[in-house]
Amino acid sequence: MNFPSELRYTAEHEWIKLVDGNVALVGITDYAQDQLGDVVFVEVNSLDQELAANEVFGSVEAVKTVSDLFLPVAGKVLEVNESLNDSPDKVNTDPYGDGWVIKLEVSNPADLDALMDAATYQESVH
Incomplete structure (x- = not known):
């Protein structure tokens, strides 16, 4: 399992990373993709929407299950990462890179401080 230290994590297994000012990338963790199995479809129906923390912003469909995606902040x-339309398996092969799901304009970047760091998240899944 991979737990990059520069990311923040949620109990629902999403990660977030500020990339430019208050713009962040959001995806699912290595642990989450491992638990889901082969991802076959990623759906995001919240483009251009303002959402609260913990609101559902989309879903990930794997061979055996569908899982909601929750906004970290x-x-x-x-x-939306359009490349996932043709290659949803990027969520499995590169969850912290090419497998990112959305770009988010964060309302309050300080909210990231309330999320788990890598060590805390790693402990929570073991």
Whole structure:
């Protein structure tokens, strides 16, 4: 399992990373993709919407299950990773890189401080 230290994590197994000012990437963790199995479809129906922390912003469909995706912090969904339409398996092969799910304009970047760091998240899944 991979737990990059520069990311923040949620109990629902999403990760978030600020990439430019208050713009962040959001995806699911290595642990989550491992538990789900082969991802076959990623759906995000919240583009251009302002959402609160913990609101559902989409779903991930694996061979055996569908799992909701929860926003780590409040913000506006700016972009969806369109490459997942043709290659949803990127969520499995590169969950912290090419497998990111959305770009988010974070309402309050200080909210990230309330999320788990890598060590805390790693402990929570073991």
